[in-house]
Amino acid sequence: MKRQIVHIDEELCNGCGACVTPCAEGAIQLVNGKAKVVSDSLCDGAGFCLAVCPTGALTIETREAAAFDEHAAEQLQQQRGTTYIAQHCHVCGAGEDKRVLLPCRTEGRSLWVCTRCLPALIHG
Numbered sequence: 001m002k003r004q005i006v007h008i009d010e011e012l013c014n015g016c017g018a019c020v021t022p023c024a025e026g027a028i029q030l031v032n033g034k035a036k037v038v039s040d041s042l043c044d045g046a047g048f049c050l051a052v053c054p055t056g057a058l059t060i061e062t063r064e065a066a067a068f069d070e071h072a073a074e075q076l077q078q079q080r081g082t083t084y085i086a087q088h089c090h091v092c093g094a095g096e097d098k099r100v101l102l103p104c105r106t107e108g109r110s111l112w113v114c115t116r117c118l119p120a121l122i123h124g
């Protein structure tokens, strides 16, 4: 089937790993220092990883790919439960266990902001 899926430009990827955690489905892993979609069926094409990439290596493309396998993604999430790395709001420092975090970009950096701190960023 043709569908939307994440594309990683290897030339642009610097292997920072910032995109691994935002991918709740576990579709992205670092392999030999480069981000890779380890299985098409784990990528739902939602693109949460795009906002955190500091180099613009991630885009969404439309191509032939296996259907998204929600069941396999859920199983992987459960397995990864113990290795999950919590992210923090760059303004107040609250972790994602306390607040909902959103990715944002500023001055070339990719950062997380919690929903309580977001209004101040919007309204200045």
Ligand code: SF4
Pocket: 008, 012, 013, 014, 015, 016, 017, 018, 019, 020, 034, 035, 052, 053, 054, 055, 056, 057, 058
């Ligand atoms: S966030 Fe971008 S530069 Fe960093 S590992 Fe992922 S694709 Fe590569």
Ligand SMILES: [Zn+2]
Pocket: 089, 090, 091, 092, 093, 094, 113, 114, 115, 116, 117, 118
């Ligand atoms: Zn905050």
